[in-house]
Amino acid sequence: MDIVTNSLVLLAAVVLSAGLGRALGLAVPRPLLQIALGAAIAAVAPLGFTLSPDVFFLLFLPPLLFLDGWRIPKGGLRRDRGTIVALAFGLVFFTVLGLGVFVHATLPAVPLSVAFALAAAVSPTDPVAVTAIAQHVPVPPRLLAILEGEALLNDASGLVAMRFAVAAAMTDPVSLSQAGLTFLWLVAGGLGIGFWLTWAVVELKNQVALRLGEEADAQILISLLLPFGAYLIADRIGASAILAAVGAGLAMSRAEQSGAALPLTRIRRAAVWTTIGFAANGVMFVLLGEQLPKLVANASATIRSLNHMSPIWLLVDVIVIGLVLTALRFLWVWASLRFVLFRTRNGRGAAQVPGLRLVAATALAGVRGAVTLAGILTLPLRDATGAPFPGRDLVVLIAAGLILMSLIAASIGLPLLLRGLALPAATADEGETEARLAAARDAIAAVIRTRDGPAIGEGGPDVRAAAAEPVLSFYERRIAGLTAGMPSASDQVTRSEHAFWLAAIRAERRTLYQCARAGSLSDSLARQMVRELDLVELRLAGSDGSFANPAS
Template identity: 55%
Template structure:
């Protein structure tokens, strides 16, 4: 198949998977993996996955978007717990699982075992998001998992790089590894922040001088993560952390409010499409790699000193069990001194919560792409030992973690209580109240300052009363005055439902008029867009 045909087939598989999940009781990632394996079997070959192309093409936009949309207050509030998981747990896992793998498979050198453990240690943000879309993960737990998965990639990849160097040369320097990690982290974060601020500042200056074409801000936002990633890689820093830092910085740049409302609506739609497409293609690609990975692993099972192929299953289960056990112990300790610190349950975090957070640490295509970068030859020209076996074990652990995360996690999360911050609803009420005060003041000023208001004072006074009446409910919802905010919130929900019913009726009537050629299709599109924006505002 040609490259264009391959891309179209994968996109078609992503579309089909969206319908199949509504029919089959299976999570979306597993359906997409199955479709990818089916495509590989039907065409007799899978896509040749270049790991370097994968890292450049898929990871920057997805990591950028995750960094952009992750709630920053939750990330910074639990930063201690997130860093413990993203840094300490990764190193702990590399050492523990590396020794376990070498003990189980003596034919796998210790350096290769540590490399496999390193690439298995980071959780995958794409896989975590896919699991979360189906499982009702508590909000605070999800913020912690997202933050961990965004930051632990750099730690895992640094450990992976040095484990491979040790396997190739037979030497390892802790000082060199530490300095390299600091440069990767600090350089990557600095590049991500600088690129995002620089691009947006330059775009604002050029737009003020020459104006801008429609769609330019959206295209700039799409190119920003690639610029941050490539520049960081060019100077030897972490492109992954650069993309994450660029996304986090973008969320603060957005607070300037320079973008037009229509641009924000269109940009959200574009990024949602990009996220859905790339997430799906990643898992389809993973499925397409499986047939040849299994075949080569079956041929290389003799390298481990066993004749029976079922030993592969033993290895996979043992490795995943070790990953789960180490993560369970680390999470329990972190929660005891983090999330539950100072509370009545400070000495005993819920075992179900710990088990849920351990299962939610799923591995994804990042692990597969990383393990595929294992070199083919050693420094002396001999084949890299147990390479095919390592690739199979990584792929099988990915599948097993997705299966358990998809089927067991929802049962663990049912009725689970997690300590929450509890301030969000009050913050929302306060923000709405302050926004309403500002809106009423602006309407009053505009009522007198607009040029046409002087010519038609009565008309503008009547219009101002109608507009300001929209904010009366918000102004009455003053938390200081003790108003029943819950009752007003229920009233808002009822009003929103009635408004949506009216919008749906308007839109249906406009389509009917267009079908009967009583209005043109251009007019219909204009009016329907206005109604779509109104519906989005009331969702």
Template identity: 50%
Template sequence: MESIEIVLAMLLAVIASAYLVRLLPVSLPLPLVQIALGALIAAFTGHGVTLDPEIFFLLFLPPLLFLDGWRIPKSGLLRDKVVILELALGLVVFTVLGAGYLIHLLIPAMPLAVAFALAAIVSPTDPVAVSSIASRAPIPKRLMHILEGESLLNDASGLVCFRFAVAAALTGAFSVAQASITFLWLAGAGVAIGLGATVIVTWVQRWLTRHFGEPNGSPILVNLLIPFGAYMVAEHYHASGILAAVAAGIAMSYVELSGHTLAATRIQRSAVWDTVQFSLNGVMFVLLGEQLPDILHGARASLEQSGHVNPWWLVLYAFSVSLGLLALRFIWVWATLRITLYKKGKRGEHAQRPHWRLLLATSLAGVRGAITLAGVMTLPLTLPDGSPFPARDLTIFLASAVILISLLAASIGLPRLLAGMQFPREPAEQQQEDLARREAAAAAIVAIEAAQVELMPLSADPEVYPQAAARVIALYQHRLNVGTSLGDDAVKFRKRDQAERALRLAALQAERRAIFNLARHDRLSDELSRKLVRELDLAEARYR
């Protein structure tokens, strides 16, 4: 019963953090507030939650990685694929080697394999943490797409490296040839299982829906279970469950383009996934705060084994590792940029050199978060011979400290670093939106005209459908005029759209108040009031 109470307390802390971050006079990232609330829970309960590493990994990682793969902007991913791969793969390997040797040099008592494991688990960046900071810093949209793409792919590469390092720590042996073969199987089979899981489940679901209808809530539940199924099947066949979850998410984004899902299901599913993402990320950071006292106690014990008694050595280690990671990231970003500029110059292409502040911001935006925390918590408790895993508590402490320091550094540094910078507008996105609206409006007008001809014989009044079609076509014609106008006319049309949106929102709010008033006075049934309010809510969501 006590465990259930702690879980409920954590969920309440996640809810409270969303309000506290708005009320605090000082602007802080949401994860830091959640960590602080977790520490308060630990102070009141008096002890930490005992975690099973395998269960922790299964509960938290698959849905988060699946959602990352599903929602990553594919156009930005393909446009900047070279830069993203350099960061997501090359930088991870560079970080594992550089930070691994640095950690072993700083803490000789930590075995080299464990140092590599720590370096691997702190190599992935966290898009949620970056996004929460980006809301207060003027990060260019293209840079955000690169950071999101990096975080999607380096989750997989970092966790796979972490798995190899832990295996080497457990067995005491490491073979490059064997690791290469194992990596190919992990990656290939993991991606194949993830893609197959989404395709097969979607096909079966469509077949059942076509023959038996669609039960309420069933498609959403199936969608929630896909990442867990892909992960568990991959792990059963000793493939990468991490890559399976990512691949399943990417496959889902393409399956979604088929348009077979009902509109109501998409709306409800989006709300459910937003809640899942917010809850899981929040609980992990609250859990980090709740574990901090025990982690600190265990880290001090590991410190004494290394010959140091003063706890300030922990602070020194934490800042040294964090600064080392920042330096390695800056070196990699600077070096790859110079190589890219050199190659473009050799080809005779004009390449604009980015501002040094933007280069430093790219390095500072490498914030660690949920994936690092989830991964480091899966460190084995013991070695195969039953002895304790070497420096486990110290490793968890240093990974937690890196998360805290990177969050603080980015939240303080990024807004100040990018303050006053002017970035060129990206007209491509507005052009794509205008094109989509024009194409959709033109298709709608053709469909309305065809439907009018088909439905007219069914009506006793021959004027009904032509009049209705004229009204609906006028709305779509207005959209076409907005999309095809140029210069000042386009600006005027958009201002009118904004004015119309404000008026429609005011009207919708008035409609909703009137319906609620009728329901309160028993002049409208609850069922009918809910139906009408839902229609108004959907209309308002469109205009907002």
């Protein structure tokens, strides 16, 4: 019963953080509020949570990584793939090497392998924390897309690197050749299992739905099970369970663009997953705040073993390590932006050079969050001999301090650095205008086919033509630029007009998905536009003759 009560307390704190965030006008990022609430809970009534690292990993990472892979903008990934790959893989290994050596040199009580594990855990950035800060800081859209793409991929690379570091701490170190082959298998096996498992399950459920009809609640439950299934299967065969969850999310994004699900399923599923993402991230930050007092107490004993006179050195160590982490990111960001993002030439043939303000903003925006917390808490409690894992409490506290430091630094520094900052223009916009025009043309074609096809309802050709006229008029006005957005009005229409509106809406949706798959329309915008169509179709389907006439 205690675990249930404690879980409810954590969820209540997450809800309270949302209310406090709105009351403060988003002046403080939500993760910081959640950490503060967790610390308040620990001061009043400590929950005493003791989670097994493996259980903690399984509970939180699969759904979070699945959701990241599902909702990441694919257009941004394609456009800035060079910069994203350089940050997501090169920066991770640069950070692991540089920060690991520095931590071991600064804190000799922390073995080198454990120092590498700490560096690997803090190397991934958190898209949720960045988004929380972006709500009150004007982050340029292209920079935000790069940061989100980096966060999607570096979750996997950082946590895989951490796996090798922990293995080295537990057993004899592996050779470089063996590590390289293992890494290739982890990446290929993990992504492959996640992608193909999701593809097979989606195809199977679509075939069942065609024959027996679609049950929205069952479809949502399947989507909830997919990341855990991919994670467990990959873990069982020795592939990367982390990448399996990411691959499942990427496959789910692709499957969503097939348009096979019913509008009700899409709307409910999106709402459920938004809630899950909010709750899972929030609980992790509240749990971090609740664990902070115990972490400080345990780490103080470790820091005294280093001959420091006061636990104040804990704060000094965190600040110094945080500055080194930021400096490493600054150096790598400067190089990656200079040689990848700014390869375009100006009219005189000189290469553009990224400004230091852009480099500093990109470096500072690499906020640590839920994945770092989840990763560091999976450190084993004991080593291979059964003794306490060396330096565990200390590195967990350092990781927690670096999360706090990155959140505070980004909250204060980004508004100053981003004021008036511009990135090189993207090669193309999100394609909304062209997609809406193409969808309108296809909607007109669908209405004409429906009008001239087999009879619908009662009445002859004249009645059907009259019923189709308001629909055709609406889309013709959209093409002419006289109207935009989705239809809304209050006139009553006949049942025959319903059929024409349905034909038009479904044609629009197919066209939007085709544009998204072709890359001419951004995924996030396509999802938003399809949601508009889904809401109109649901309103139409449930109106029984009282659907609002969009032409009026």
